[in-house]
Amino acid sequence: MKKAYILAYQRATNYGAVLQIYALKKVLESKDVKVEVIDYIPYWMKVTLKNQPSVLSYLKRKLMNRTFDSFFGRLGLTKESYYSNADLCSKLPEADYYFVGSDQVWNTNIMKEDISYFLNFAPKQAKKVGYAVSMGNNPIASTFLDDVKEEIKHFDAVSVREMYVSEFVSTISSLETQIVLDPTLLLSCSDYDAVCDSKKFNKEYIVVYSAMRDENLYSMAIKLSNQTGLPIINLGYHFKGAHKHEYFKSPGNWLNRIKQAKYFLTNSFHGTVFSILMKKEFYVVPNTSQPGLNARFVELLNSLNLENRLINTYDELLNKLDSKICFNRPLELLEKRKEDSISFINRVLD
Template sequence: MRICVYSSYAWIKIANNYGSILQYFALQKYLEKCGHQTAWLRFNSGDKVTLKYKLANLLLKRKDRNRSYKHQNVDGFQLFENKFLCETKQEYNSFAQLKKNPPQADAYITGSDQVWAGLSPERYLVFAPKGTKKISYAASFGSPKTGLLNKILFTWRLKGMDYISVRERAGVDYCKTFGRGDAVCVCDPSLLLYKSDYEAFLQKGRVVKQPYIFSYWVNPINSLEDISWKHIINYAESNNMEIITTAIQGAEFAFEHSSLKSPDPLEWLQLIHDAGYVITSSFHGVAFSIVMKTPFLVIPQKGNSSAENLRFYDLLKNLGLTERIYDAKKNFITQLEAQIDWDNVDEQVNKLRVKSFDFLKKALS
C-alpha cells in the first residue's frame, strides 16, 4: 500500500528537533517492514496562516511558538533526510496547492508529535482524495483542549478521520469530548522499533571513550537552577564523567555556546545509546533512552512549556517508571542511580507495541 504521512516536516526546517525527525524515521521503517511504501509529506507553508485560523488562535488564547532562534545543524539534518527518509517528490507551500494536487496514495496518516496542536486543515488530512483512508497515528493535541469553542472546532476537524489513535490518554478523553469515542491510545513511533533496529544505523563501539552524562534540553530555560544544573555538574565531577550537552528551541541560550554540541540525528541517537546517564526535559529524550536501555532522569519543564510534561508523565506511568521524574524534595543522586528493571520495562513496552501494531494493521487492512 502507498502511504503518505503528514508530520513535522516544516518544523525541522526551522529547528533541529531530533525527536521530530526520528519519530518519522521510525514510523517509515516500521511501515516498510510491513511491506508498505511510505512518503513523508513535504508541506512547508512557513508562517502563512489564513485569517480564520489566526482568529481561532486568538479566540482560543493560543500563543504562537517563538521561532526566532537559529537551526544549529541544517547540513546534518539535511544529509540525514536525503539519505534515510522517503518523501514526496513535490514540496507544497500552501494548503490550496496541496488540495489541488495531493500526492497519490492509498492511505494518509497524520502523526505523531503535536500535529493536532493547531486547526489548519492539512493536519487533519482534509486534502486527501475521496475513497482514500485517513488515519491518525499517535497524534498529540499538545496543550490542553478545553472549552466550548475547542469542542466545536475540533469536532468539526475530527469528523472526517476514518481511524483515530492518539499518543496520550488525555487525547482519548479529548476525542470522546469531540465526538470520537473510537479513539485509542498507542505508543509514539519511536517505540515501534527495537534497540537492534536502531543499532543497525549506529557506529559499532563507543564513539566517546570517557564515561559521560548526556544532557538534552528543549524550550527556553529561565535559569539553570530550574534544571538542577549544579547537581548535574557535581555528580559528573565526583564520578569522573564528562557532560555532553545539546540544547534546542531556546534552551541553548541558557548555556555558553562553546559548551554545546549540535549533532546530526544519528549522532544524537548514538550519544543516548552510549551514555552512562541521560538527563533531559524532552519526551523523545526519554523515549529513546527507554529504547536504548540507558538510565535516565527527566526534569519537568517550567513556565510556558510545562504543558508538554504531560507527554512523558503519561508514558512513564504506563511503564511503571514515574520514579525517573526528578523531584527536588528528594536526593538527586539517589534518584539518578536508582536501578531500572529493564525486563519489566520491556514487558510493558511490548504491550504498547502490540496494541499499536494491531491498530495499524486494522487501519491499513
C-alpha cells in the same frame, strides 16, 4: 502494493520530530506498504529572521537545517514540495492511506490553525488515519473548531498519545480513540543502528538534553559533573553550562551520544523514549514552570513502572545514583503496549 502518505513536521530541526516519522515509516513498510512523507513546507515551518527570536537563534537554526539534511533524505520525502493547503489539494498524487502524526500535529500553537493537519486534502475514497496524535495540552480555539469538527468526521480511525486528546475527539465526534505508543517505541534499539552514528567515545560523560529551559535540571547536571568528575555533553538548545555543546549536530550523533552516555538527564519525551530503548541510567526532571508539558513522559514512565526515574532535587538523584535500573519488567510492559499499538495499525491497513 498499497501506498501511504505521512504528514507531520518533516522539516523540523528537532530530533524527536524526525525520528518518530522515520519510525512510523519503517513500521508501515514492514506491512508491505509503500510510504512517502509529504514534504509540506508552509510559511511557519521555514526558518526566517522574522520567526526567530534573535539573529543568533536564526543562525543556529540554519546551521541545524544543514546538519539535518542527510537525515531528511532517509525519510522518503515526496519528490515535490508543497507550500500551502491549496497545493496539497490540487497537486498531491493520490494514495490509499493518509496518516497524520505522530507528534503534536494538532497543537495549534505550532501549526497555526492549518487545516492540512486534519487531512482535508485527502480524497474521499482513501483511508484517513491519525496515529498517536497530540495537541500538547493546548485547546483548539472556537474560531477554528468548526473546521476541525467537519474534517474529523471523515477520519476512518484516530489513535492518540494522551488522554486529553482522546477526550477532545470524543466531545466533537463519534470516533472511538485508542491510546497508543509514540512510533519511536514501536521499533527496537537495533532498528536505529542504520541511522545512529558509529563513532566510539573512549571517555565516560554525562549527557543533558532539555526540550525546554529548566535551571533546576541544569543545576543538577553541574552538581553531578562536580561529584563524578565527568564532563557534560549538551544536546539541547538552552543549556549554557556544559563542557561541550552538540545541539546543532545530526540525529545520528544525538542517538549515538545517548547510547554511549554514562548518565543521562532530560526533560524531553523523546529523550525519555531513547533512554528506555537503550537501557540507560537516566533521570527525568519535570518542568515546574510549564507542568503541562510533563504529561507525555510522566504517562509513559508510569505505564512502564519507571516512575522512580522522575526526580525533583539533586538529593533524589544522589540517592538513585548507585541503583541500577532493572529493565526486565519495563520492557515486558512496553512489549504489551507495543502489541496493542501495532494492532491498531493492522486494523487500519486491513
